[in-house]
Amino acid sequence: MAKMVYRDAVRKTIFQEMERDENVVVLGEDIVGGMGTAGGPEAIGGIWSTSTGFYDAFGPDRVIDTPISESAIVGAAGGLALTGKRPIAELMFADFIGVSLDQIWNQIAKFRYMFGGKSKCPAIIRMVYGAGFNAAAQHSQSVHQILTGMPGLKVVMPSTPGDVVGLLREAIREDDPVIFLEHKALYGLSGEVSDDPDFTIPFAHARLARAGEDVTIVATGMMVGLAEKTADTLAEDGIGCDVIDLRTTSPLDEEAVLDSVEATGRLVVVDEAPPRCSLATDIVALASNKAFASLKAPPQMVTAPHTPVPFARELESAYLPDPGKIEAAVRKALDYR
Amino acid sequence: MARLRAFTMPKWGIEMTEGTIAEWQVKEGEDFAKGDTICSIETAKITNEVDAEYGAKVRRVIAEAGAELPVGALLAVFDDGADASEDEVEAFIANFKPAGGGDAKPAPKESAPEPETEPQASAPKERVKIDTNRPISPEALKLAEEEGVDIAGIEGSGRGGRITYQDVHQAIRGPNTAKPKGTTVLPEEDAIFASPLARRIAALHDIDLSSLSGTGPRGRISKKDVLAKMPDEDGAGTAGAPFRLVANEADIVPFDKIRKVVAKRLTTAKQDIPHFYLRISVNADPMLDMRKAANLVLGCKASVNDFIVMAAARALARHPDVNVQLHGDEVHRFAHADVSVAVASPKGLVTPIVRQANRMRIDQIANATKGLIEKAKEGTLGYEDMDGGTFTVSNLGMFGIENFDAIINPPQGAILAVGGSNRVPVETADGGIAFENRISFTLSVDHRAIDGATGAQFLQTFKMMLEDPEQLFG
Numbered sequence: 001m002a003k004m005v006y007r008d009a010v011r012k013t014i015f016q017e018m019e020r021d022e023n024v025v026v027l028g029e030d031i032v033g034g035m036g037t038a039g040g041p042e043a044i045g046g047i048w049s050t051s052t053g054f055y056d057a058f059g060p061d062r063v064i065d066t067p068i069s070e071s072a073i074v075g076a077a078g079g080l081a082l083t084g085k086r087p088i089a090e091l092m093f094a095d096f097i098g099v100s101l102d103q104i105w106n107q108i109a110k111f112r113y114m115f116g117g118k119s120k121c122p123a124i125i126r127m128v129y130g131a132g133f134n135a136a137a138q139h140s141q142s143v144h145q146i147l148t149g150m151p152g153l154k155v156v157m158p159s160t161p162g163d164v165v166g167l168l169r170e171a172i173r174e175d176d177p178v179i180f181l182e183h184k185a186l187y188g189l190s191g192e193v194s195d196d197p198d199f200t201i202p203f204a205h206a207r208l209a210r211a212g213e214d215v216t217i218v219a220t221g222m223m224v225g226l227a228e229k230t231a232d233t234l235a236e237d238g239i240g241c242d243v244i245d246l247r248t249t250s251p252l253d254e255e256a257v258l259d260s261v262e263a264t265g266r267l268v269v270v271d272e273a274p275p276r277c278s279l280a281t282d283i284v285a286l287a288s289n290k291a292f293a294s295l296k297a298p299p300q301m302v303t304a305p306h307t308p309v310p311f312a313r314e315l316e317s318a319y320l321p322d323p324g325k326i327e328a329a330v331r332k333a334l335d336y337r
Numbered sequence: 338m339a340r341l342r343a344f345t346m347p348k349w350g351i352e353m354t355e356g357t358i359a360e361w362q363v364k365e366g367e368d369f370a371k372g373d374t375i376c377s378i379e380t381a382k383i384t385n386e387v388d389a390e391y392g393a394k395v396r397r398v399i400a401e402a403g404a405e406l407p408v409g410a411l412l413a414v415f416d417d418g419a420d421a422s423e424d425e426v427e428a429f430i431a432n433f434k435p436a437g438g439g440d441a442k443p444a445p446k447e448s449a450p451e452p453e454t455e456p457q458a459s460a461p462k463e464r465v466k467i468d469t470n471r472p473i474s475p476e477a478l479k480l481a482e483e484e485g486v487d488i489a490g491i492e493g494s495g496r497g498g499r500i501t502y503q504d505v506h507q508a509i510r511g512p513n514t515a516k517p518k519g520t521t522v523l524p525e526e527d528a529i530f531a532s533p534l535a536r537r538i539a540a541l542h543d544i545d546l547s548s549l550s551g552t553g554p555r556g557r558i559s560k561k562d563v564l565a566k567m568p569d570e571d572g573a574g575t576a577g578a579p580f581r582l583v584a585n586e587a588d589i590v591p592f593d594k595i596r597k598v599v600a601k602r603l604t605t606a607k608q609d610i611p612h613f614y615l616r617i618s619v620n621a622d623p624m625l626d627m628r629k630a631a632n633l634v635l636g637c638k639a640s641v642n643d644f645i646v647m648a649a650a651r652a653l654a655r656h657p658d659v660n661v662q663l664h665g666d667e668v669h670r671f672a673h674a675d676v677s678v679a680v681a682s683p684k685g686l687v688t689p690i691v692r693q694a695n696r697m698r699i700d701q702i703a704n705a706t707k708g709l710i711e712k713a714k715e716g717t718l719g720y721e722d723m724d725g726g727t728f729t730v731s732n733l734g735m736f737g738i739e740n741f742d743a744i745i746n747p748p749q750g751a752i753l754a755v756g757g758s759n760r761v762p763v764e765t766a767d768g769g770i771a772f773e774n775r776i777s778f779t780l781s782v783d784h785r786a787i788d789g790a791t792g793a794q795f796l797q798t799f800k801m802m803l804e805d806p807e808q809l810f811g
Contacts (some may be wrong), residue, residue: 068413204554208523210520211522211533213517213519213521238516240518240520258535328737334513337507
């Protein structure tokens with residue numbers, strides 16, 4: 001096991017897979033270097049530095065700088081995928097999926113289905129999402145609830161460097177389109193990653209991050225760490241929390257959620273997105289629907305409010321779920337009878 | 338501030354529609370404290386004292402003692418502020434509307450004097466008016482007013498802090514006082530794909546996940562797969578493991594022909610035949626000695642049961658009134674004993690017949706019985722083997738049964754149930770103690786055909802035969 005930060009886990013996994021399979025190509029804004037540079041030492045490898053060094057290693061046929069047009073990037077990825085390549089497209093900010101929604105929602109998500117299974121679309125759309133960086137309302141959103149609701153897409157939200165490696169490799173080797181959501185605030189997160197070049201984590205395989213008998217906390221991506229921190233605080237009071245990291249929101253590991261809720265009887269869902277029609281409501285509905293008899297308290301949701309992400313730092317931190325809010329929700333669930 | 342409260346006819350149980358005031362314990366103008374007895378009320382079933390749920394002053398007694406009034410009727414007006422004007426009291430009485438049923442204000446005493454007390458209606462709290470500017474749902478407000486809940490301390494969970502019905506309900510019930518169970522050991526996630534709970538159960542029961550093959554997608558091991566490998570599949574459980582129910586599905590075995598007949602006959606027998614039972618205990622030692630000698634001399638392998646069949650057959654020949662069948666109003670008496678021997682065959686209980694056992698030597702009985710048992714086990718018994726017995730011997734002694742009561746095998750008149758041989762202490766002639774093997778017999782008798790004395794005499798002869806087995810060879 002090697003120690004690695006989240007950003008490097010992304011970069012190294014893609015690099016390894018590009019070495020392994022020549023059909024893997026990457027494309028996106030500035031992933032070579034931007035500003036007209038053609039690689040070399042000044043190439044920044046995208047604003048998130050997740051493709052640094054790719055251009056030198058794989059050349060212009062496999063590392064493609066694109067115009068600032070999400071619709072062009074996703075459309076090109078879909079076309080590449082249909083013609084036998086395994087494209088990995090990078091959207092700088094997930095917030096801009098709006099302009100590429102037709103390509104994502106009406107095209108790549110449906111190719112295999114509409115062509116009766118005769119085509120496959122192994123495209124990965126990597127997106128950077130999430131608030132906490134004072135990046136304002138158009139650069140801070142969590143979009144997974146929109147994408148999770150689209151049949152035909154697989155939506156992955158890794159929370160640790162180790163999971164990035166296993167899930168991204170699985171995504172690259174997967175024959176269906178995958179939305180791979182990376183949280184800005186996690187890029188610097190350090191963690192252990194597998195050395196096995198074939199280590200993959202199957203989709204719909206949730207991770208139990210903490211084990212406890214009193215409350216089930218379900219989270220994804222950035223929220224997992226907050227939930228773990230809360231669980232550690234509560235453990236000092238003798239309160240045990242199951243923290244379930246869903247890893248993928250579609251397909252969803254229903255079994256992991258339901259089994260845990262059956263054991264604890266209490267559910268708290270933590271989600272960075274606003275609450276309406278969200279992952280949080282979906283998980284709560286799942287528990288209410290299939291584990292109603294096990295519930296000892298109304299399921300709690302810790303989400304952002306139903307408002308755009310604020311720009312002001314103080315408002316942004318008030319907007320986001322935090323361990324204090326999660327702890328309050330856990331205690332509320334525990335106090336209920 | 339004055340708070341007028343109505344005291345109404347309580348409803349104790351769903352059948353109570355009206356009650357009678359037996360006696361008032363409080364008078365108009367008097368104060369009473371919480372717990373004081375207010376009055377006693379008679380119903381069709383009980384008389385109960387009604388204790389005050391709160392302290393107040395009696396402002397008006399509406400119903401006099403002896404008055405019979407429907408449930409919910411106004412009996413008195415109390416004032417727990419003690420400063421309402423007479424006009425206010427009048428207005429309160431004028432505005433009072435009896436609630437439909439169950440409007441009892443103070444609850445009756447918990448310990449009712451009569452055992453047949455119906456479940457008592459729970460007493461709703463006094464309704465209070467809540468004056469608030471806080472957002473609250475109509476149902477929540479109604480509940481808070483009915484229960485007298487102070488909403489100032491409630492944090493609303495609705496939009497904009499709106500207080501919901503659930504918030505008020507939770508405030509009434511108070512926080513959960515159960516202790517949290519705490520954290521558990523987190524099993525390592527390794528390369529084997531197993532759901533979190535599967536991993537935890539496996540760790541708890543020391544099951545090696547690598548020994549399992551999962552049934553989930555890509556071979557993922559689920560809870561179900563681990564449970565299938567649990568060592569306590571029978572539900573008994575390893576130490577510390579929680580008891581787990583397993584499927585308990587019936588293995589449906591339809592009656593075959595033999596069991597149908599047996600079931601029908603035995604049901605008829607037990608329902609229609611007036612059974613009575615005679616019990617006797619026999620010293621088996623002489624018979625056991627004789628058995629050894631006879632087997633040596635005759636070169637056969639006669640069983641204890643064969644000797645019992647033989648003794649019964651000989652006794653029956655001497656007591657033909659027991660060797661009978663009952664057909665309608667007729668008793669058919671037989672000179673010779675065709676003894677049915679109850680045999681547990683794979684297809685159920687069968688009773689093949691040793692014909693004219695009273696005329697047979699022990700080795701002949703042994704051979705006949707052996708043949709019948711073999712046929713029973715092979716399922717080749719014919720109608721002729723089973724039809725027409727005059728008496729049955731049923732032996733469960735080999736299973737350690739001490740004694741039992743058998744059901745008569747119609748149309749026969751009696752059946753002999755044979756218990757096991759027990760070594761017991763007995764008093765000897767000189768007052769000492771000796772041990773002997775004793776067998777307990779129970780004769781079930783059809784009283785329509787056989788009287789008690791007749792059965793007893795038969796048993797006497799039977800006992801004598803076994804205790805002096807020389808006679809069997811006479």
